[in-house]
Amino acid sequence: MAIENPYYTHEFHGDYELIGLGEFALEEGGVIPDLQLAVATFGTLNEARTNAILVTTWYSGTHQIFRDVYIGPDRALNPEKYFIVVVNQIGNGLSTSPHNASGANAGIAMSKFPRVRIGDDVRAQEQLLREHFGIERLKLVVGGSMGAQQTYEWMVRFPGRVERAAPIAGTAQNTPHDYLFTKALVEAITSDPGFKGGEYSSNADVVDGLKRHAGLWAVMGFSTEFWKQEVWRALEFDSKEAFMEGFLEPYFTAMDPNDLLCMAWKWQHGDVARNAGGDLAEALGRNEALARIMPINEDMFFPVRDHEHEAELTPHATIRVIDDVLGHLGLFGVAPTYIGQVDQYLQELLDADA
Amino acid sequence: MAIENPYYTHEFHGDYELIGLGEFALEEGGVIPDLQLAVATFGTLNEARTNAILVTTWYSGTHQIFRDVYIGPDRALNPEKYFIVVVNQIGNGLSTSPHNASGANAGIAMSKFPRVRIGDDVRAQEQLLREHFGIERLKLVVGGSMGAQQTYEWMVRFPGRVERAAPIAGTAQNTPHDYLFTKALVEAITSDPGFKGGEYSSNADVVDGLKRHAGLWAVMGFSTEFWKQEVWRALEFDSKEAFMEGFLEPYFTAMDPNDLLCMAWKWQHGDVARNAGGDLAEALGRNEALARIMPINEDMFFPVRDHEHEAELTPHATIRVIDDVLGHLGLFGVAPTYIGQVDQYLQELLDADA
Known part of the structure; x- marks a missing residue:
């Protein structure tokens, strides 16, 4: 049975629209009877439908951070020029997810939610863009x-339909190290006796597990130098403990455990090589988009070299390294120098002939 | 009440001697009524007592790895030239520790074990060397x-008595990132319902927590490249899961949870600046030993730059970076190229005029 969670509401997340795709068959064999995608759009689709940009969301993330940090009239993601569609990933708490599965989806609530793959998200996004917005071709996919x-996954699966692509701080094939990191994240949650095999009655029952999960993000999400230089002082905290209690812990304890686990499994098993019989080079070789691959130099679990390895296998792709002591969670755009780098590399990409 | 654990026996650890120091007052205010240090020696002390080398142990480690990997007639730590004393740290399961506290120490068994600091170990080692072996001055301290x-801690606390020093993959002042990593390690164990506040009846009661603890070592102990390159194949495992189940998990699940927690707290709070009113530069400035500081290039939680920062503050110290894709757990000496590098840098240090 679905449960209430005030975090996943318009009050916390502002405007977004739920768009139904009806019954959606998943690659692992499950079915979502009535898939609802939470979508936020910015700007206007031109008549020729050639100015559409798709933005995809990360683990624990929603459209909110893109609205607040990445999109704006002074940004590369400029809603005065582009029609920007941010699609919340399946399981993120706003789109159909374990904790909110009700009505037609009541049978897949909570622990009964089926396994979802990155490929499912991308197929759903393609269907949404085509059927709902009439968009067949994307100016840019970025996430x-x-x-x-x-x-x-878009680059490999729909090569003729993505003009430009910008994967930031993430890989096409999840690495074994990331597999182990996500395993630790999952176990931090599932080991909490309050988790009850996924049938808790409130995310508050799993607060201890969610705090340990936040603690692992403290270890891997930022860089060793972030902590050494006490960069959290710039956020007006006066100790690392206060930063944990006032930032990372409330961020994650507000969320739904099953939703996080749905995303964690998806992350853990992300692999475009599945589209080419396990051959990563062949899969990435299908890309036709002009691409900028943007690792963050201090990222501890999506390190630069993992991006370089895939960039070598991807036609039309160039690496642009973002300098940010925050590491992976530099994605939050907390450092004043972060978004300017992203803008520069995205603008360069948007201005190039694709 | 002390409990049995077959891992901490001569059957598993070979020859070592228990040497009693009697009542030992700890810096945090506790007392060990009868401190027993487990000591393994190699070679012979010369008449002038000028050829003594002290080897200190790491988290979860004992004298065993030094006997098997680091010490030998073909090594820099040559028992035909030096008298090598390996002292197991307090709480490591062989020296007086939570799980084995009995007899006079019965009152501090298990959850009642007092907090121990790095400084306590070093004071106990100094007393042991002086009182038991008549050693006032050390040719080398290495760990x-x-x-x-x-x-x-030896370099700062006993500057006139250490001729040479070689800290490998570790810092004088524990970093905030390492504080958070050890916190996660601690919580992996204490969150197991079988831990029962430290009053379990067997380490097997805490096997789930110990496995999660091993899982965190998988994430932080090796490098991302270790997993990507599948270096575990060289150890004759055929999957990373088999490596976890056949190597890291049995390694840690054999150990005592309270013993690991005693060491974790000690590691977490390690800080030579305590000897100088919190001034790290002043503390390290006291060093008189010729030193080689040896980070491992792929270490994820004692990264090279943290060593460089301290090397700058330490007189007579030079950095020698060990190249090892295993990262921190390169210390196990698994890579065939590891021990040769350590030998080279230690030999260079032993051959230099101190």
Whole structure:
């Protein structure tokens, strides 16, 4: 049975629209009886439908961070020029997810939610863009972390329909190290006795597990130098403990455990090589989009070299390294120098002939 | 009440001697009524007592790895030239520890074990060497990870008595990132319902927590490239899962949870600046030993730059970076290229005029 969680509401997330795709068959064999995607759009689609940009979301993320940090009239993602569609990933708490599965989806609520793959998200996004907006071709697909996984999946799966692509801080094929990191994240949650095999009655029952999960993000999400230089002081905290209690812990404890686990499994098993019988080079070789691959130099679990390896296999792709001491969670755009770099690399990409 | 654990026996650990120091007052205010240090020696002390080398142990480690990997007639740590004393740290399961506290120590068994600091270990080692072996001056102090913390503590606390020092893959002042990593390690264990606040009846009661603890070592202990290159194949495993189940998990699940927690707290709070009113530069400035500081290039939680920062503050110290894709757990000496590098840098240090 679905449960209430005030975090996943318009009050917290502002404007977004739920768009139904009806019954949606998943690659792992499950079915979502009535898939609802939470979509936020910015700007206007031109008549020729040639100015559409798709933005994909990351683990624990929603459209909100893109609205607040990445999109704006002074940004590369300019709603005065482009029609920007941010699609919340399946399981993120706003789109159909374990905790909110009700009505036609009541049979897949909570622990009964089927396994979802990156490929499912991308197929759903393609269907949404085509059927709902009449968009057949994208000016740009961009996303960070799991959003980068979805971006690569677009590049491999729909090569003729993506003009430009910008995967930020994420890989096309999840690495074994990331597999182990996500395993630790999952176990931090599922080991909490309050989790009850996914049949808790409130996310508050799993607060201890969610705090340990936040603690793992503290270790891997930022860089060693972030902590050493006490960069959290710039956010007006006066100790790392206060930063944990006032930032990372409330961020994650507000969320739904099953939703996080749905995304974690998807992340863990992300692999575009599945489209080519396990051959990563062949899969990435299908890309036709002009691409900028943007690792963050201090990222501890999507390190630069993992991006370089895939860039070598991807036609039309160039690496642009973002300098940010925050590491992977630099994606939040907290450092004043972050978004300017993203803008520069995205603008360069948008201005190039594709 | 102390409990049995077959891992901490001569059957598993070979020859070592228990040497009693009697009542030992700890810096945090506790007392060990009868401190027993487990000591393994190699070679012979010369008449002038000028050929003594002290080796300190790391988190979860014992004298065993030094006997098997680091010490030998073909090594820099040559028992035909030196008298090598390996002292197991307090709480490591062989020296007086939570799980084995009995007899006079019965009152501090298990959850009642007092907090121990790196400084306590070093004071106990100094007393042991002086009173038991008549050693006033050390040719060399060497240790890795928490053993490096002890090495630095010797350099700062007993500057006239350490001729040479070699901290490997560890820092004089524990970093905030390492604080958070050890916190996650601690919570992996204490969150297991079988832990029962430290009053379990067997380490097997805490097997789930110990496995999660091993899982965190998989994420942080090796490098991302270790997993990507499948270096575990060289150890004759055929999957990363088999490596976890056949190597890291049995390694840690054999150990005592309270013993690991005693060491984790000690590691977490390691800081030579305590000897100088919190001034790290002043503390490290006291060093008189010729030192080689040896980070491992792929170490994820004692990264090279943290060593460089301290090397700048330490007189007579030079950095020698060890190249090892295993990362921190390169300390195990699994890579065939590891011990040769350590030998080279230690030999260079032993051959230099101190």
